[in-house]
Amino acid sequence: MSTLVLDKAGLSKKQVIAATTIGTALEFYDFTIYSFFAIQIGQLFFPGASPVNQFLLSIGVFGVGFVVRPLGGIVIGAYADRVGRKKAMVLTIMLMALSCAMIACAPPYAVAGMVAPFIVLAARLIQGFAAGGEFGPGTTLLVEYATDQTRAFFASWNFAATALGLALGALVATLVNVALPKQAVLDWGWRLPFLLGIVAAPAGMLIRRRLEETLVDRAPGAPRPQGALKAALTTHLKLTILGTFAELGGSVSVYITAFFLPSHAVRALHLSPTAAVSSGVVSSLVLFVAAPIAGRLADRFTRKSVLVISRVIMLLAVYPAFAFLGAHPSMTALCIISGLLAVFVAGQIVPVLVMIPELFPKHVRATGIALTYVVSASFFGGFSPFIASWLVAQTGNPLAPAWYVAAACAISLIPVIWLKDRTGQPLA
Structure with a gap:
């Protein structure tokens, strides 16, 4: 079964792994860069608060992503079991790209007033929902694509992608802070890593569309599963x-x-x-x-x-x-x-x-x-x-x-x- 899927899709093992795990890497990349620029986001979107409260509010907005992760896992996981792993994974990477775009292009409080922090909050809710829904379909597709002798190796790459996303996020954030003056980072430099996240998402989406669906339809006349x-x-x-x-x-x-x-x-x-x-x-x-x-x-x-x-x-x-x-x-x-x-x-x-x-x-x-x-x-x-x-x-x-x-x-x-x-x- 697994070999047939690979042959039909026309993708190599490396392409299958890359297409499946790019969303997971993007999730943790976004996770990391937000935490690195929490101070700048707090200053721009919560200017009325004290410096300490600016940081706490920014981290609080970051934390709401964790609240909706289980909901995303349940909803998108059930969606993947009903309509297919591939459709669920295309949906999650679209939502992640939307989240990065919303944060990268969000107007600061000085321009949009109270609308500004709510844009960032909405973006984090979307990202958390998508991140929660990414892991189940991605791991499942890797397991179902693999042979009986390579399932753990294939599945391991979804966890490896989380580590890669963390490392890339830390690296990009460090480069921005080292290469730009402090004021430039505050004015516009903090947006650059989120823009890179937007660029990565469409590439991953195009690759994912080439994946062969592994959720096989029920046989005619078979009872509908619970x-x-x-x-x-x-x-x-x-x-x-x-x-x-x-x-x-x-x-x-x-x-x-x-x-x-x-x-x-x-x-x-x-x-x-x-x-x-x-x-x-x-x-x-x-x-x-x-x-x-x-x-x-x-x-x-x-x-x-x-x-x-x-x-x-x-x-x-x-x-x-x-x-x-x-x-x-x-x-x-x-x-x-x-x-x-x-x-x-x-x-x-x-x-x-x-x-x-x-x-x-x-x-x-x-x-x-x-x-x-x-x-x-x-x-x-x-x-x-x-x-x-x-x-x-x-x-x-x-x-x-x-x-x-x-x-x-x-x-x-x-x-x-x-x-x-x-x-x-x-x-x-």
């Missing part, structure tokens, strides 16, 4: 719950190591912002390289073996890693620790990423992966930096976040016991 969302929450509720908690360890690990740790190093260890940005780029690049390697290993040695080994190593290594960094704070140590932990983050996330869609039937697959991944990433992962900061404040112990990661890894080992490993087996 609605995807209803099926995921009733018939397959146990799998949905197990999958969500199996994702927990990876979600917490990636948000703590990639997002919390760099800022923690600046606040608690008094390292420079340059060190934080450098470690973020290093961890993102390591994730990009490690994800497909983890996919290859999961195809060869089974999903569970790679997942359990990576999760146990993360559980055992995270506290010594934080302790070493605390005892030897430097940019070099921060980059090394971030890079090493990123290897075991990839080893946790990639196997689960392919195990879940392998267990859901075709007509529920995109919704199932969207529910498990997006809910886990949005709630368990998204709140991890806040929880970690709260733990440090309450305990006074800068190593408390390491215990939090270790606990998440330990808890998320339990549901793996009940998940079936279908390495090398045909999809249902």
